[in-house]
Amino acid sequence: MLKLENVDVRYGPVHAVKSVSLEVDEAQIVAVVGANGAGKSSLLRAVAGAEKINSGNISFDGRPVNRLAAPERVKQGITLVPEGRQIFVSMTVEENLLMGAYTQDQVQIRSGIEAIFDRFPNLASRRHSLASVLSGGEQQMLAIGRAMIARPRLMMLDEPSLGLSPILVNQLFELILELNRQGISILLVEQNTKMALQAAERGYVLELGAVRMEGKASDLAADKSLAEAYLGDE
């Protein structure tokens, strides 16, 4: 479904993503793990169209999307939940969701928003409150709800568990698995390597912008050298 071939992203002298090739199949969860500064976020931003790639190829459903602007890629079904739950703080909860539906057919929006509120009752009770008053966990749910409303076929999540309590992290991963069961492909970037590799079918380990290892998520999680280097031996 999503295919990256030898993608490079540079910021001036910094070579953030080095010739990365990666694939996400239909209804699959794929995790990208790695240390800080490994180029994970840059990779997702490149797929979303927020970052230009310097070389390589990104295709979605077999069609190249390299030249499409970010809004076009949203219409194709690619959404990104950015790092740090970047919700619109001066807007209400409902307006945030409306923004997620920006590219959608106007008629479908109402039912879409109600579906999100059914799923997240916490958000429903605060639909007219400013999003800035939500707790961290609620803001993350809102950010995901906002991405869901665009009816994506591929949802990319950048460090969704950042700053959440362990209970909320569990809820978050349950939600990710549920979205996946509904047929949405997930490309997940996480520092919480253990959780990410448990949820995912396949995984990639990024190191200094390049893919160091790839394979079945369970194999990666079991890999001794990787465990020592990245996963924190327990």
Add this chain to the structure above:
Amino acid sequence: MSGYLSGLIGILGINIIFAYSIYVTAATGQLNLGGAGFQAIGAYSCAVLSEMFGLSIPFLLLLSTIIGATVGFLIAFPILRTRGVYMVLATFAFAEIVAGVILNSDSLGGPTGLVLSDYIETDVIIWSTIGVVVFCFYLMSTRIGLAMRAVHDDEAVADLLGVNRRAVQVGAFAIGGALAGLSGGLYALYFGFVEAQYFNAFLSIFVLLYVLIGGTQTAWGALIGASFFTLVPELLRMGDDWRFFIFGVIIVVMMIWRPEGMVTRQAIDRITLKLFPVVRRHG
């Protein structure tokens, strides 16, 4: 209506339209400190077209608006290359250039200004003001308005959600230019005289303050801000010197107590709840 009152309403209407020209860009997250330049373009366009071609009043106002919009659209491209404080400086520089060009052009009257033989009554300004206020409230309630606020909050995320950020920002400058042009045209026709010295840096600063102190979160801000700062000095019957003093005090107080401006979304929510406690708000 007494001459004094109609004169006050006239300048109030012009100030409100002018404030909305700045509000539209501010609501999108761009500070325009070149308001006077855009208004001067509208005023001088109106004066020149009136004298040279003797066009009818509606046509003069329409052309002032269109010329303002065109300048706003074109200037948006270089100005949007800058951000933050540099954008403020770039818009400020633009206004200085406009004033400089007018002062040095004999055909525009240079420092002596231009006299118009056409004129309008206060009711034209009243209807224009009502039209602009309704338009701006409507604009902010549409999905374009929502996109503008999204760009204001976070450009990068708005982009990710499918908003054509560039189009929204350029569009805001064009609409702002149009409204400033209209306010300039009204000014020229109402006072029958334009001079470059009126469109100075203070005017740009004042109109930006109307908007910032009124609040940029809702379309009420520009209306309340412009009305407050036009009417209060009149009510207090203070000279221009005291106006600066009042401005200074109010700005400091506002920065401490209400950094988001007089009218915030929360304040409106509270008022709505008080007035209509039973009705649940939708949308």
